Amino acid sequence: MQGIIDLHHDIFFFLILILVFVSRILVRALWHFHYQKNPIPQRIVHGTTIEILRTIFPSIIPMFIAIPSFALLYSMDEVVVDPAITIKAIGHQWYRTYEYSDYNSSDEQSLTFDSYTIPEDDLELGQSRLLEVDNRVVVPAKTHLRILVTSADVPHSWAVPSLGVKCDAVPGRLNQISISVQREGVYYGEGSLTYGFQAWREAKGLDFTYDQISGQQ
Amino acid sequence: MADIDLKTAPADFRFPTTNQTRHCFTRYIEFHRCIAAKGEESGDCEKFAKYYRSLCPGEWVDKWNEQRESGNFPGPL
Numbered sequence: 001m002q003g004i005i006d007l008h009h010d011i012f013f014f015l016i017l018i019l020v021f022v023s024r025i026l027v028r029a030l031w032h033f034h035y036q037k038n039p040i041p042q043r044i045v046h047g048t049t050i051e052i053l054r055t056i057f058p059s060i061i062p063m064f065i066a067i068p069s070f071a072l073l074y075s076m077d078e079v080v081v082d083p084a085i086t087i088k089a090i091g092h093q094w095y096r097t098y099e100y101s102d103y104n105s106s107d108e109q110s111l112t113f114d115s116y117t118i119p120e121d122d123l124e125l126g127q128s129r130l131l132e133v134d135n136r137v138v139v140p141a142k143t144h145l146r147i148l149v150t151s152a153d154v155p156h157s158w159a160v161p162s163l164g165v166k167c168d169a170v171p172g173r174l175n176q177i178s179i180s181v182q183r184e185g186v187y188y189g190e191g192s193l194t195y196g197f198q199a200w201r202e203a204k205g206l207d208f209t210y211d212q213i214s215g216q217q
Numbered sequence: 218m219a220d221i222d223l224k225t226a227p228a229d230f231r232f233p234t235t236n237q238t239r240h241c242f243t244r245y246i247e248f249h250r251c252i253a254a255k256g257e258e259s260g261d262c263e264k265f266a267k268y269y270r271s272l273c274p275g276e277w278v279d280k281w282n283e284q285r286e287s288g289n290f291p292g293p294l
Contacts, residue, residue: 077235084223086271102225104270107278143223148237150274167235174272176237 001164003072010068014061079178083146087137091149091156091169098137131188141184147177160189226268237272242292244269245281249294 032038088099092114100111118132139145149158151169158177159166167175181187232240248265255261270278284290 077233079228079233082227083225086225088274090274090276099275101270101275102223102267104267107270107275107282112275140223146225146228148241148272148274152276172238174237174241174274175235177235 001162003076004164007068007072011065014065018061079146079176081144083144083178085139085143086146086148087139088148088150089137089158089169091151091153091158093153096133096158097152098135128188136186139181141181143180145179145181147179149175149177158189160187162187163189226271241269241273241277244272245278246292246294249285253294 033041085100086102088101090097090099095117096115098113098115104110113135115133115135115137117130118127118134120129123129123132147158147165147167149167149169150173151171153171155171156169157166158169163179163181165177165179167177169175226240226244229240231243244265248262248269251262251265252259281290285294
């Protein structure tokens with residue numbers, strides 16, 4: 001997520017540069033195009049130097065944007081550190097199942113639960129509509145997590161925008177996301193549905209608390 | 218604050234990409250081949266068991282167990 005924020009700062013710098021430059025030229029041209037102040041508009045049709053510059057310069061700017069962008073794109077795929085915890089997020093119609101099976105002693109699941117979005121009628125004051133869930137996913141902060149996303153029925157999507165992650169949940173396929181959350185708190189996510197005639201926004205609430213596993217707050 | 222040792226299936230260099238379906242399937246097969254080679258009670262295979270349980274959704278494991286029992290499992294056991 002920090003990489004995404006840094007890339008945004010990089011690109012935004014060039015955006016502002018271009019915005020200011022183009023607006024200045026536009027405003028200046030309009031300002032001087034006055035029938036009394038400048039009755040004879042100049043007709044310039046050639047200008048080799050400026051034409052070369054205005055071709056080369058705009059092709060260099062996207063290069064400055066592309067380099068950090070591709071660097072981030074490929075670095076996001078690399079898993080440098082072994083994850084400490086694996087959580088499986090399985091999409092159903094229309095709820096999520098989360099499995100924590102790192103400590104199973106046999107094939108039955110040790111920790112599985114379903115997570116439903118709280119319907120509007122049951123919301124308490126202050127809770128977010130379509131984002132609150134009955135059972136949140138609790139994970140330790142400052143730990144490398146591996147989230148494996150799949151689906152049991154139709155394609156879903158699992159996303160937590162404040163962590164900069166989105167991953168498609170496809171039946172029969174296990175997609176991996178690496179996350180490391182630096183700050184404790186509650187993070188909300190949404191699922192965007194790609195199948196079905198109604199657009200449902202599924203909600204995922206994730207709770208990150210330091211040392212949650214040991215029971216200390 | 219207790220120091221808890223968190224361990225899960227490590228990142229496998231054979232499966233570096235986002236799609237980990239084959240990783241889960243391979244670990245499951247490795248476990249059963251280990252059992253076939255070393256015997257049911259051998260403790261050496263426990264490592265593979267932990268890995269496939271961490272990675273594979275419970276439904277998939279149940280389905281594969283059923284397929285194995287009925288002799289339908291589509292993999293090189």
